[in-house]
Amino acid sequence: MYIGSTDSRGLHHLVYEVVDNAIDEALAGYCTHILVTIHEDGSISVEDNGRGIPVDLMKDNENKSALETVLTVLHAGGKFDKNTYQVSGGLHGVGVSVVNALSIDLTATVWKHGYSYRMVFSQGLPQTGLEREEEDLEELKDRYARRYGSLPDDCPETREEFLSKYLSKVTGTMIRFKPDTKIFETVEFDYDVLAHRMRELAFLNSGVTICITDKRCEDLEECSEVFSYEGGISEYVRYLNHEVQPIHESVIYFGRKDEENKVEVDIALQYATAYSERIFAYVNSVNTKEGGTHLEGFRSALTKAINKMGKENKVIKDQNLSLKGDDVREGLTAIISIRLANPQFEGQTKMKLGNSEVRGIVDSLVYASLCEYFEEHPKDLAAIVDKALLAYQAREAARKARELARRKSIFESSGLPGKLADCSERSAEKSEIYIVEGDSAGGSAKQGRDRRFQAILPLRGKILNVEKATVHKILKNNEIQALISAIGTGVGESFDIEKARYHHIIIMTDADVDGAHISTLLMTFFFRYLQPLIEAGYIYLAQPPLYRISKGKQEKYAYTEEEMKEILQEMGEKGVNVQRYKGLGEMNASQLWATTMDPETRVLKRVVIEDAAYANDIFEKLMGDDVTARRDFIKRHAKEVTNLDI
DSSP states (O other): OOSSOSSHHHHHHHHHHHHHHHHHHHHTTOOOEEEEEEOTTSOEEEEEOSSOOOOSEETTTTTEEHHHHHHHSTTOSGGGSTTTOSSOOSSTTOHHHHHHHTEEEEEEEEEETTEEEEEEEETTEESSOOEEEEOOHHHHHHHHHHHHSSOOTTOOSSHHHHHHHHHHHHOEEEEEEEEOTTTOSOOOOOHHHHHHHHHHHHHHSTTOEEEEEETTSSOTTTTEEEEOOTTTHHHHHHHHTTTSOBSSSSOEEEEEEETTTTEEEEEEEEEBSOSSOEEEEEETTEEOTTOBHHHHHHHHHHHHHHHHHHHHTTSSOOTTOOOOHHHHTTTEEEEEEEEESSOOEETTTTOEEOOHHHHHHHHHHHHHHHHHHHHHOHHHHHHHHHHHHHHHHHHHHHHHHHHHHHHTTOSOTTSSOTTOBOOSOOOGGGOEEEEEESHHHHHHHHHHSOTTTEEEEEEOSOOOOGGGSOHHHHHHOHHHHHHHHHHOSOSGGGOOGGGOSOSEEEEEOOSSHHHHHHHHHHHHHHHHHOHHHHHTTOEEEEOOOSEEEEETTEEEEESSHHHHHHHHHHHOSTTOEEEEOOOGGGSOHHHHIIIIIOTTTOOEEEOOOSOHHHHHHHHHHHHSSOHHHHHHHHHHHGGGOOSOOO
16 A cells, blocks of 8 residues: 555565655755665665654653654654655655565664664564673774765774864764565566666765665676766756757756745756657655646646747747647757645645645746846847747657548548457447557457457567657658557557557557567657557557477466476376477467467556656667667676577
């Protein structure tokens, strides 16, 4: 409930919750350094140089220490004391106690006044009392060096002198925990996923240094990074745009406060020659992946400001022309970061901001700030408006092309592509469409399917890589036209998820490198142009078997090499025939149905977006123009490859 899931996403959310506590200390002005370490035994620790969790006894709580209370009682954290934090992230103050409850082992260490306070828990229950030890000089020096990279030049020679001079540098908290294997589907932390989030937090909180280290690596230099950005979200925008060509040199940045409502708004944005928009919105450093009122306010202000200033400065010559939101956001990279005392989120995991007053506040502040900026930087305004006008012209050209296509009846009279073998079911919730690689596999799929609810759309070859193409070129591509037409939602400003003809859109490709490439091309298209379908949970990847194992009349299918070995051991290796499938065309219709299309036996993987910024980065690296970034990614992950056909 509190972490959203028990899969990899929920596992990593545990770390974020602990780190968020450290970030709260940073926002309050008490923390500058955070150390995240993945240990060899599978545990993970988060250390900060904040004030340290209180350790005093709480007489009104059965003489428990404050540390024990914070770690075992929901809603006991400082986030529920308005005097402690004005703004905070995390799960409404329950984060660290939930982490404790979901860990087979958790050790909390607090450093205060030259003493180390330690307490051990298991599954949320105390295993020891609160232990206190006086620290010697070497322990203090080791912690200082670990946090700041080296000892101070004027390092004192006695414990008392060190504490007198550097006490605030060596206080803080460390939470080290090991997730419970009985709760989580996996307890293997992904360094790249965690590093991305730490980098993100460092961008959002200028002045905070976050170090992450993976001690499982043989080469610690490759698995250790330090993130610190004095430029804050402006540097974040530059980082996101490092692979594209900006159309104006400077990142537009402004920070504004609404003192009355206690809302702080930080905005950074820059336009590039790219075609997609990338807007990431945060509230108190929490990524609001589904947007909310702050995003609505920003979008409204941006559209109004560009139209107003474009006309006033005669860059938009037609005074009757009004650029739309899609036009002014093409090629935009923007970070929206707001801080407020009492955020109201839709859902426990904070995907969407619901505070109604925030929309108007952000709209007003952003509109005034943008108008002021464009007044002082007319060249940047001209470049942005020219980009938006080109987007408007391309949108109009695409609209006319669609109308022409309809008039010429490119598709069948039904409006559906001729290659589509549709199902008879008319309920979208009960209907499925298999997007199949190649005509031969499409033929087997058509023969093997259940015609009542399963539609088949075969695609010829590899679709266009939309990461490198203009919208106009994309919409002219025959395979993409067929795909859009079959799904029924439209694309761009005409997109309407309510018109989706299928709630199961299943990508079914060969279990080889080419098949994986085709799947990736399709997912790139869905991510860039039909993302709401992913967010709604409509996109799936079919999992055809890798092996057919037969012995006499006995026949079984294996989806992994490990599963194949288990079946071989079960059957006995004598007289066993093992067939390795490389393509869907190697299976007849009945086999394809039994293994990949029968709802009773098939394996489908739902495509989800856990982190839009991270997903965007991955698509840019793997599908974009930067060969170096792609090569570095491949080198880093080469050892993780399994079942590779050579």
